[in-house]
Amino acid sequence: MAALSELRSPRPGPPAVNPLHEPGGPDDALVRAAQRGDRAAFGLLYARYSRMVHGILLSRVPYSDVDDLVQDVFLQALRRLADLREVSRFPGWLVSIARNRANDFHRRVKPNEEFDEESASAQAEQRVPSTRHSSHSSAEAHAVLDAIRSLPDAYRESLILRLVEGMTGPEIAARTGLTHGSVRVNLHRGMFQLREILGRKASPPTGDAL
Amino acid sequence: MTTNPTDPEKEKMMTENYLWDASGAPDPEIQRLELLLADFRQVDRALVLPAKIPTAPRRFHGLLLRMPWFPRLAAAAAIVLALGVTLFFSLRPKFAPDAGPAWDVANLEGAPKIGTKTIAVNQGPAKLHVGQTIVTNADSRASLSQSDLGEIRIDPNSRLRLVQTDANRKRIQLDAGTIHAAIWAPPGTFVVDTPSAVAIDLGCAYTLQVAPDGSGTLRTTLGWVGFHLNGRDSFIPAGAMCSTRPALGPGIPYFEDATPAFRQAIAQFDSSPQDSPARSAALTMILSEARAHDALSLWHLLSRTTAPERAQVYARFAALVPPPKGVTRSGILNLDQSMLDLWWNSLGLGEISTWRYWEQSASPQPSSNSQQLLQKKQSSVQDQR
Numbered sequence: 090m091a092a093l094s095e096l097r098s099p100r101p102g103p104p105a106v107n108p109l110h111e112p113g114g115p116d117d118a119l120v121r122a123a124q125r126g127d128r129a130a131f132g133l134l135y136a137r138y139s140r141m142v143h144g145i146l147l148s149r150v151p152y153s154d155v156d157d158l159v160q161d162v163f164l165q166a167l168r169r170l171a172d173l174r175e176v177s178r179f180p181g182w183l184v185s186i187a188r189n190r191a192n193d194f195h196r197r198v199k200p201n202e203e204f205d206e207e208s209a210s211a212q213a214e215q216r217v218p219s220t221r222h223s224s225h226s227s228a229e230a231h232a233v234l235d236a237i238r239s240l241p242d243a244y245r246e247s248l249i250l251r252l253v254e255g256m257t258g259p260e261i262a263a264r265t266g267l268t269h270g271s272v273r274v275n276l277h278r279g280m281f282q283l284r285e286i287l288g289r290k291a292s293p294p295t296g297d298a299l
Numbered sequence: 300m301t302t303n304p305t306d307p308e309k310e311k312m313m314t315e316n317y318l319w320d321a322s323g324a325p326d327p328e329i330q331r332l333e334l335l336l337a338d339f340r341q342v343d344r345a346l347v348l349p350a351k352i353p354t355a356p357r358r359f360h361g362l363l364l365r366m367p368w369f370p371r372l373a374a375a376a377a378i379v380l381a382l383g384v385t386l387f388f389s390l391r392p393k394f395a396p397d398a399g400p401a402w403d404v405a406n407l408e409g410a411p412k413i414g415t416k417t418i419a420v421n422q423g424p425a426k427l428h429v430g431q432t433i434v435t436n437a438d439s440r441a442s443l444s445q446s447d448l449g450e451i452r453i454d455p456n457s458r459l460r461l462v463q464t465d466a467n468r469k470r471i472q473l474d475a476g477t478i479h480a481a482i483w484a485p486p487g488t489f490v491v492d493t494p495s496a497v498a499i500d501l502g503c504a505y506t507l508q509v510a511p512d513g514s515g516t517l518r519t520t521l522g523w524v525g526f527h528l529n530g531r532d533s534f535i536p537a538g539a540m541c542s543t544r545p546a547l548g549p550g551i552p553y554f555e556d557a558t559p560a561f562r563q564a565i566a567q568f569d570s571s572p573q574d575s576p577a578r579s580a581a582l583t584m585i586l587s588e589a590r591a592h593d594a595l596s597l598w599h600l601l602s603r604t605t606a607p608e609r610a611q612v613y614a615r616f617a618a619l620v621p622p623p624k625g626v627t628r629s630g631i632l633n634l635d636q637s638m639l640d641l642w643w644n645s646l647g648l649g650e651i652s653t654w655r656y657w658e659q660s661a662s663p664q665p666s667s668n669s670q671q672l673l674q675k676k677q678s679s680v681q682d683q684r
Contacts, residue, residue: 128529132546143341152339159341230335252329253336257320276318280329 120176123167131170135163138180141264142187144250148238149191158194162187181266236286237279244279247272342511400464401426402445407452409439432460435476445469448489449482462492477508481521486653496543499525501653503537513545518555523649526552531603536648539595542569551603553596561588565596573605582608586615594620594646602634620646 116137122130142162146155166186173182237245237252246265250256256264262272316323403424410417412434418425418441427433427443435441435457443451443459448469453459457476463469469484472492481504482489489500494513498505503522509515517526523536528548535541541552550569553562564584571578582604589597597616604612613631622631622638623645630638640651 129546136546140341147339156342226335227338230338233332233335234339251318252332253339254341255333255337258318259320273319277315280318284328 116179117176120170120173120179124170124173124176131163131167134179138183138264139163140254140256141180141250141261142183144254144256145184145187145246146191147234147253148242148245148249149188150194152234154194158190162190165190178266180264184265233283233287236283239286240279240282243271243275244282247275248279248283251276401428402443402448402461402464403427404433405442405444407440407442409436409455411435411439411441411453427461429461429464432458434458443471448484449480451481452479454478473507473509475509475511477506479506480504487656493543495545495547496526496528496549499527499654501525501534501649505535515543517541517543525654532654533599534595534643534649534651534654536595542566544569551596551599554592557590557593557596558588560584561593561596564588568600582611586611589615589619591619595648598639598643598646601631601639606632 116134119130119134119137123134139159142159143155146158146162150158162183166183169186173179234253237248239245240248247261250261250265251258258272258276259269261267261276262269265272267275317326318329404411404413404418404427405424406418406420412418413425413427413431433441433443433453435453435455437455440455441453443453445464451471454477457478458474459476459478460472460474461470462472467488468490469488470490470492474494478491480489480491480500482500482502484500486502487499491498491500491507493507493509493515495509495515498507498517501523503519503524505517505519505521505524507515507517517524517535518540519535519537521537523534526533526535526541526543526549528543531548533541533543533549533552535552538556539552539554541549543549547569551565553565557565561584564581567581568578568585571581582600585596585600594616597612597619600612601609601616609632613628617628620642622628623641626638626642631642640655643649643651
């Protein structure tokens with residue numbers, strides 16, 4: 090039936106770029122196709138970059154809001170895609186949108202912090218992402234996530250992409266547009282600082298600590 | 300850590316390798332953190348886009364700001380806007396949060412929620428308004444009903460939003476989970492948006508399932524359903540099913556009583572790139588396993604194959620279901636729409652003009668021109684029959 094519609098459609102057929110044929114290839118062609126209005130190409134960019142966007146948002150906003158914000162980021166990207174002149178800058182451009190969206194989220198949320206028992210309990214429920222871990226482990230997971238979030242921006246983003254989203258250093262570099270060297274430094278310095286924070290938390294309080 | 304503890308440099312390098320690209324000896328501490336944090340990882344979720352994307356305003360604000368008259372113009376605009384807002388809020392009717400058309404919601408089991416509010420068992424039917432979302436967890440089920448539409452049962456772990464409800468169109472968005480729909484509204488009235496296709500009721504009962512990755516499966520038990528995405532359409536009559544995947548859209552529908560080899564070949568054909576050996580092998584299997592009943596799948600294959608493949612499909616299809624009067628081989632190979640429609644109608648699986656009507660009326664603002672085209676197309680189908 091595709092062809093039935095193709096006969097009537099000014100833009101018939103499958104996506105101009107078939108990413109199934111080039112899973113690891115450059116994304117420039119996909120970005121160009123998406124700029125021309127090819128929804129399928131944009132869907133594939135989403136498939137490739139949504140994990141990165143999820144990680145960047147998770148490093149800045151509550152877990153329960155991240156999924157919706159990921160959708161917002163891609164919707165915003167789709168709206169503005171025609172303005173992106175250098176398609177090779179798509180990764181860094183998308184990172185900027187994600188960071189701005191997270192900042193915007195905090196700007197909008199802070200002035201309206203009213204306590205609503207029902208929604209607060211619902212959010213608390215959503216904050217526990219799954220039942221894979223015990224409540225103790227879940228609390229520990231939140232504590233570790235909070236510790237990562239306390240790190241400088243560059244370190245926390247790289248660490249969350251590595252430890253939470255399961256991306257490797259080279260993948261992080263490719264998806265964020267950073268150099269391998271930068272990602273490597275962020276990961277190692279971030280991990281070093283994280284170990285220090287977790288070590289402090291694990292140690293019993295002493296007079297020195299006070 | 301499997302390295303020699305007396306060799307700290309080597310140990311450090313391997314740990315660094317693991318942190319960098321997960322190669323080398325795993326660092327137990329990093330592994331523990333990975334496991335601990337895995338629950339925060341992104342769950343594959345399809346991108347849901349509105350039908351029309353408003354484009355962002357072009358960047359001319361910088362130019363505006365440099366204009367000498369801009370501050371005065373902005374001040375005047377602000378005053379007009381303030382007056383307008385004041386007038387609007389003073390004259391508008393008072394807002395009633397539960398006003399407007401709504402569907403009845405019943406709690407079938409557990410604690411389904413509309414937004415964050417739980418639907419109590421004994422409270423009588425709750426209302427689902429346009430824009431509201433109903434969510435069921437692992438232990439809850441709910442049902443939606445509307446007198447001139449039908450009934451929709453919502454299985455556990457589902458998330459559904461009411462998008463539109465008016466005389467001509469009832470539309471919901473199923474983000475995840477399973478619904479069972481029994482619809483008595485006129486064909487084409489009830490529409491379900493999913494992350495990977497739009498399901499259009501053509502007079503039937505069916506089950507629609509959306510997986511966390513956005514892919515979907517539709518099984519029809521009565522009547523037939525159209526599955527549509529980006530110009531790709533699949534028709535699923537009673538007894539048949541069809542899968543759909545994000546970005547790719549609906550696959551080839553098939554009857555559930557087809558042979559396992561046939562069903563497997565359909566899945567392989569749908570997922571294989573064009574010109575690949577796997578696709579070619581799948582097509583060979585489909586054609587050899589096809590029964591007359593499987594003309595459903597062969598008809599869809601006609602328009603999803605290359606010209607050489609189409610000739611093979613035509614030969615097998617024509618052998619199983621001879622083309623009706625007015626349908627020629629060359630017309631089918633050239634994908635003549637009216638001939639394809641005639642052949643579809645001869646299968647007795649549904650009247651395709653119903654679908655053509657939906658296609659035309661689905662346009663947000665159908666022009667008078669498109670209505671004329673529709674009437675022309677319908678009368679041409681009638682004439683040919």
